Amino acid sequence: MILPAADELLAPVMAIDGFRLACLIDGSTGMVLASLENRDGPAPPTAAAGAADIINVLTLLNGRLATGENIEDVMVTFSDSFFMVRPVGLDQEPQILLLVIADRQRTNLAMAHRSIRDCCASFTS
Amino acid sequence: MSQIPRRTRVRRLAESVLPGRAVGGYANLIAARLRKLAAEGSTGMLPISGHGDGAIFFRGGQVVYAESSRTPGPPRREVGLAALGLASTDVTARSNGAAAGAELAGVPPFDRLAGLLALTEPTIDAVTDLVCSESRYAKFRQSDLPPVPLVSPLSMGTVLAEVERRHQVLRQLAPVVTADTPIARHVPRDSPRFQVSAPQWALLVRSGAGTTPRALAMTLSRSVFGTTIEVYRLLALGLLAVPGHPPELAAGGPRPAEVMSFMRAVSDAGGSDA
Numbered sequence: 281m282i283l284p285a286a287d288e289l290l291a292p293v294m295a296i297d298g299f300r301l302a303c304l305i306d307g308s309t310g311m312v313l314a315s316l317e318n319r320d321g322p323a324p325p326t327a328a329a330g331a332a333d334i335i336n337v338l339t340l341l342n343g344r345l346a347t348g349e350n351i352e353d354v355m356v357t358f359s360d361s362f363f364m365v366r367p368v369g370l371d372q373e374p375q376i377l378l379l380v381i382a383d384r385q386r387t388n389l390a391m392a393h394r395s396i397r398d399c400c401a402s403f404t405s
Numbered sequence: 406m407s408q409i410p411r412r413t414r415v416r417r418l419a420e421s422v423l424p425g426r427a428v429g430g431y432a433n434l435i436a437a438r439l440r441k442l443a444a445e446g447s448t449g450m451l452p453i454s455g456h457g458d459g460a461i462f463f464r465g466g467q468v469v470y471a472e473s474s475r476t477p478g479p480p481r482r483e484v485g486l487a488a489l490g491l492a493s494t495d496v497t498a499r500s501n502g503a504a505a506g507a508e509l510a511g512v513p514p515f516d517r518l519a520g521l522l523a524l525t526e527p528t529i530d531a532v533t534d535l536v537c538s539e540s541r542y543a544k545f546r547q548s549d550l551p552p553v554p555l556v557s558p559l560s561m562g563t564v565l566a567e568v569e570r571r572h573q574v575l576r577q578l579a580p581v582v583t584a585d586t587p588i589a590r591h592v593p594r595d596s597p598r599f600q601v602s603a604p605q606w607a608l609l610v611r612s613g614a615g616t617t618p619r620a621l622a623m624t625l626s627r628s629v630f631g632t633t634i635e636v637y638r639l640l641a642l643g644l645l646a647v648p649g650h651p652p653e654l655a656a657g658g659p660r661p662a663e664v665m666s667f668m669r670a671v672s673d674a675g676g677s678d679a
Binding site: 284 | 515519521523525526529559566567570574600603628635642667671
């Protein structure tokens, strides 16, 4: 963990039912800034690297499409888990990503989405 | 802040480097030396010379600062803790071991994160540059305090894991672009419109013929590693090109968009989460 002092910022998303892992990632370098995980959570470096790769590809797509839009969030549904990535603070530099992985059987996706959105909004207020 | 120019300071440090202490790769003498200093809870400075000159500073076995002549140091203007009025730039102010995060209470979380990252990234960037196969280290100097003691302590395991991950990413990028590859703006033929971020735009407008990612990073006081990745993204979009190798002619070589994977870098680095 590069910024252990940032761990506390992830505390709100731990309240999501079925929470397994949360990471803050520097989107430009893929570096994990902070992470919190449950015992059954996946390895933070691999999960964070996957999230950074996804955002990297979507950023290239957005660059090509040139619609003037920004990436608000990404939600991927696996057979057993949800994989959610959201830039913290739209249009802000540096680009910091919040990754949350939650158990699909125990998580209400809409509620989790709202919690992540609120958590990111609280970062800039 | 020291009154001695930064380049002069790192050159003086490098002059003490002993010949013959060459290292042969990442899993090498220098990493072993750094781990030993960490295990001993050392406080002081290890001068390193190689492609660039610089030093890594320790306090209680943890890395508190590093600088290299080939990477930008902490921004000259006050940022992070100092910009927020929450930290002194006085050398002695941080000698008590207090963590940077503790001084940022009350600041909006995003600004706190951005401030911590702005202070930490130059150190990680410098270590990434210093710890390479051509590096040599000098005698460890006990109790030398960092000239700009800004970073909250980082464990050696964390630093080395991140440096190894970055080296893996740079190895992936090497066939397309390195920090020292000359680049130039390119006008793609296949699409009239593109969308770039503000940091990418800052790179594009400064990319003249012969500019390198490292030169851009130095100009903009940004991470060399981060700038190299951003340049790679612009190469993938076709907005930059390596002179003599425009994207349209690179059919036989690796296509930029297929080169970089953070996940592959983690698995190649061993996936450590130290």
